[in-house]
Amino acid sequence: MEFGNLEFIQYHPTMVPVSGKNLLISEAARSEGGRLYIERNGVPWYFLEELCGPEGNLVSRNLAVRKMYEVCSRPDCRPPVYLDMREIPEVAWQKRLEGIKEECGKFLNINPEKTPVPIEPAVHYFMGGILVDERHRANKNFLYAVGECACQYHGANRLGGNSMLGALYGGKVAARTAVEELEKYRAAACGFQEKGNIPEKNFETQREDGALRRRTEEILSGCMGTVREETELQKAVRELEKMWKREHLAPEERNRILLVSAMVMSALERRESRGAHIRSDYPDARPEFQKSTAAYFDGKQVRIRFRDIPADKEAGNV
Ligand SMILES: Cc1cc2nc3c(=O)[nH]c(=O)nc-3n(C[C@H](O)[C@H](O)[C@H](O)COP(=O)(O)OP(=O)(O)OC[C@H]3O[C@@H](n4cnc5c(N)ncnc54)[C@H](O)[C@@H]3O)c2cc1C
Structure with a gap:
């Protein structure tokens, strides 16, 4: 995904x-x-x-x-x-x-x-999320994402009051797509290419260890706050890489490490300040970064690529 x-x-x-x-x-x-x-x-x-x-x-x-x-x-x-x-x-x-x-x-x-x-600032909304196309399809067959868990409408900075757009309009679009696709039952239903799967292992008997969850929360608080910078982000990536190599990780732990790594690496790769992403070491927006990030797991590690932002018509905003 x-x-x-x-x-x-x-x-x-x-x-x-x-x-x-x-x-x-x-x-x-x-x-x-x-x-x-x-x-x-x-x-x-x-x-x-x-x-x-x-x-x-x-x-x-x-x-x-x-x-x-x-x-x-x-x-x-x-x-x-x-x-x-x-x-x-x-x-x-x-x-x-x-x-x-x-x-x-x-x-x-x-x-x-x-x-x-x-007062003080606190986390309020995730503009990013599961990457979906204009019909709210993720890059897995028959998986649709809507609302705050999806990445679709809000770019670098959602304006107050419009989460309804993703939740209501997005919900309607996704429901319509799901019904249509179910009816057609096409094997290749998704708009994106699949990017690889987590190798299958039997982790099902293992439970998540709260210590790892708490540590990943600390990592995020440390380097993904209101203002970010290279050294802290790199330090976090290195620690997450070490965590990933641990043996006997429960499925939730693997998923958690992957997701947190994807967040931190996306912030690391965006070497500019834009919208809600503020870098003390790159205080201005840079035209070459006027793109979206896409994070995926290639079977071994998390990778980040930059995607062009679709033109209005392509994105369905007509
Ligand atoms: C304090 C606050 C004020 C806000 N004010 C505004 C506002 O004025 N205007 C505005 O537009 N937006 C506002 N927002 C943002 C908006 O409320 C959210 O973006 C929106 O509610 C997200 O809707 P959602 O359905 O995508 O997700 P959610 O409302 O988060 O719903 C997700 C649901 O999934 C459930 N769930 C989670 N994990 C699982 C699981 N594993 N299995 C089953 N169920 C699960 C959760 O319990 C939850 O019920 C505000 C947000 C906050 C925090």
Whole structure:
């Protein structure tokens, strides 16, 4: 199976960690007048307003996250970043933000009309996933992927509110394709070439060891955060290669190592910053990378290739 754009992970800027989980403060807070600030030399600095031109606090998620990272790294600034909602008009609280007020009160014991809320970016959405064609077919016969697990519509940076596109429209397309293909029952139903299979071995009696899962989570947290760079990514690849060579891996563990390797290697190979993928060592977008990544297993190891982005008509967006 091929996976696309696994390096594009959207971090939401206005999250609040609460007891091991993250409370999401909706983008509506920024659109109604919420402002981000950090303490600079002891004074609140509304950095998006100064650094992002007229869009100010309304910049896209990836840009807000990038600027948060930059200001938090400055010696004259003291994290955390705060979401200041004190200037939001009463009518907006009543009509559109009632839920935010309730949740801040319930989970944070903060009245956001009076007190700024400390925030930090957290993982929100995977733009990448199982690579599907315009009819939602993966490169395995009779396998269709829809919604967040699929890589189809969102490129490098999904815009807020449109996961419905993949879930509802994609679901309709995939269901129609599945019915048609079932009726025809064609052996060669898929649009992509198959890229190799995991060699068959009998692992079925083995259970996943929680330690490996936790380690892969740590690896991802370490090198696939809001900002990535070469050395950390390479270090992670080397550790994952060692893990892959271990004996007696359970099937879940093999799959986990392969998927995490595919994510890290996709991020390593994309030596630029684009959308949600930010590299401190390659801070700008580079035209030669205006392509999708595709990760696949060749029977021995994970490989990454770059694919041209289909023209609108080819992609079905007409
Ligand atoms: C806090 C938050 C707020 C969001 N707000 C918005 C928003 O305002 N607008 C918007 O467009 N998008 C929003 N999103 C994104 C959107 O909610 C998701 O992208 C969307 O729900 C994904 O739908 P899905 O059906 O693809 O996957 P999911 O909703 O994740 O459904 C997958 C299902 O599969 C089940 N499952 C998993 N593994 C297995 C298994 N092995 N066997 C059987 N079942 C399994 C899961 O339990 C789950 O029920 C938000 C996301 C978050 C986290």
